Amino acid sequence: MKKRKRWPIVLALWGIFIFLVAAVAYLSFQNGEDARILGKQMMTQVAQIQHQDQNMTQVQMDELIYQLRQSGRVLIFVLIGMVGTLTIHVTFSRSSWLLQTSLTAVILVGIAYFTEKLKIYIPSRHYSYEEMMISIASVIVGFVLVSVITLVYRAIKNILKFLIYHTPIQKS
Numbered sequence: 001m002k003k004r005k006r007w008p009i010v011l012a013l014w015g016i017f018i019f020l021v022a023a024v025a026y027l028s029f030q031n032g033e034d035a036r037i038l039g040k041q042m043m044t045q046v047a048q049i050q051h052q053d054q055n056m057t058q059v060q061m062d063e064l065i066y067q068l069r070q071s072g073r074v075l076i077f078v079l080i081g082m083v084g085t086l087t088i089h090v091t092f093s094r095s096s097w098l099l100q101t102s103l104t105a106v107i108l109v110g111i112a113y114f115t116e117k118l119k120i121y122i123p124s125r126h127y128s129y130e131e132m133m134i135s136i137a138s139v140i141v142g143f144v145l146v147s148v149i150t151l152v153y154r155a156i157k158n159i160l161k162f163l164i165y166h167t168p169i170q171k172s
């Protein structure tokens with residue numbers, strides 16, 4: 001009965017996870033010129049909105065755009081780490097925490113690694129070790145947050161279960 005109630009949540013989590021990964025893949029695997037034009041227009045508008053009262057040089061604008069891009073990278077990969085970890089833990093709830101966590105770590109680090117590494121094969125794109133490490137570190141942050149929360153939840157649940165079933169009932 002419990003499994004039937006959980007399947008919509010599992011499907012929703014998989015949908016969100018796949019959407020996030022697809023969005024990153026779409027942005028990562030675009031032609032470099034197309035991505036640059038799209039990104040520059042959007043980032044320039046955001047930067048101008050944030051600093052509309054200041055006159056910025058082109059160097060300052062480029063630096064701000066770079067910071068915005070890296071902040072977006074961190075945010076999306078932290079979300080992928082959190083949603084991916086939660087998805088695996090909910091989908092395979094009967095498996096051990098260690099197995100769930102190991103499987104999740106391999107999948108998430110693989111996504112962060114390959115979305116950057118495969119840019120080598122895309123014309124006018126380049127591989128950046130630093131950006132790959134930012135992606136991996138970000139996905140690990142999301143992974144660790146959810147993994148620790150699920151571990152603590154399971155520990156508290158098991159302690160309470162132990163206390164309830166092993167505490168002697170006192171008769172009055």
